[in-house]
Amino acid sequence: MISDPVFYLAAIPAVILVGLAKGGLSGIGMLAMPLMAMAVDPVMAAAIMLPILIVQDAVAVWSYRRSWDRRNLTILVPAATVGIVAGYLLAAWVSDTVVEVIIGVISIVFGLRRLVVERGPTPATSERGGTAAGWFWGIVSGFTSMIAHAGGPPFQVYVMPQRLPRDVFIGTGVVFFTIVNWIKVPAYAALGQFGSEALLTAAVLMPIAIVSTRAGVFLVRRIDGKSFYTLVYALLVALGVKLLWDGLPVLL
Numbered sequence: 001m002i003s004d005p006v007f008y009l010a011a012i013p014a015v016i017l018v019g020l021a022k023g024g025l026s027g028i029g030m031l032a033m034p035l036m037a038m039a040v041d042p043v044m045a046a047a048i049m050l051p052i053l054i055v056q057d058a059v060a061v062w063s064y065r066r067s068w069d070r071r072n073l074t075i076l077v078p079a080a081t082v083g084i085v086a087g088y089l090l091a092a093w094v095s096d097t098v099v100e101v102i103i104g105v106i107s108i109v110f111g112l113r114r115l116v117v118e119r120g121p122t123p124a125t126s127e128r129g130g131t132a133a134g135w136f137w138g139i140v141s142g143f144t145s146m147i148a149h150a151g152g153p154p155f156q157v158y159v160m161p162q163r164l165p166r167d168v169f170i171g172t173g174v175v176f177f178t179i180v181n182w183i184k185v186p187a188y189a190a191l192g193q194f195g196s197e198a199l200l201t202a203a204v205l206m207p208i209a210i211v212s213t214r215a216g217v218f219l220v221r222r223i224d225g226k227s228f229y230t231l232v233y234a235l236l237v238a239l240g241v242k243l244l245w246d247g248l249p250v251l252l
Contacts (some may be wrong), residue, residue: 111234
């Protein structure tokens with residue numbers, strides 16, 4: 001178990017952010033990995049976070065167990081599995097920095113476009129997601145989740161224009177990423193990332209993970225549907241800026 005107090009100064013806020021995101025405040029959880037990486041190696045940070053994510057997923061699934069969309073999951077889960085396998089096979093050849101920059105650009109363009117639509121002269125209407133588009137974005141989500149823990153934006157690009165009810169949108173994402181994270185477990189184990197130090201450290205952080213997830217559920221259920229979507233689009237743009245801020249200096 002990691003005993004350095006400096007690590008926990010970064011890890012505790014990171015776990016809280018992920019918990020709030022799992023509870024429904026999508027986007028802010030992406031700040032967690034950079035925070036953790038300030039205190040430990042990024043590979044160790046990812047290994048610590050995955051068990052925490054799985055526990056937070058369980059709490060979130062219970063909270064939204066009656067609110068999810070079967071059609072979206074039927075399309076996205078098989079596609080994400082293909083993306084995860086591709087990410088596992090290509091992990092040694094694909095730069096997570098390049099992935100971050102690409103996802104950052106997609107997040108900013110999509111988020112700004114949707115914010116304009118939401119605030120336009122006519123109310124935003126729902127758009128039924130196509131099967132082909134679902135497979136594309138599902139594969140991208142699985143791939144980027146495996147490579148850089150950045151599967152959220154591709155999922156949102158596909159699902160958010162459908163204008164699902166707030167809890168159904170959140171619940172669908174919760175169930176989707178719960179399955180995705182469990183599919184990633186064998187891949188992470190095969191890569192040798194689950195050592196005793198990582199697992200014990202994750203266990204110490206578990207109570208904070210559970211409480212913060214419930215707090216996220218509590219907060220998001222006090223936001224009306226229209227404001228919720230506006231908030232998520234804004235967070236998506238902020239996330240895109242963060243990914244570009246991290247990735248572009250490395251590439252340039």
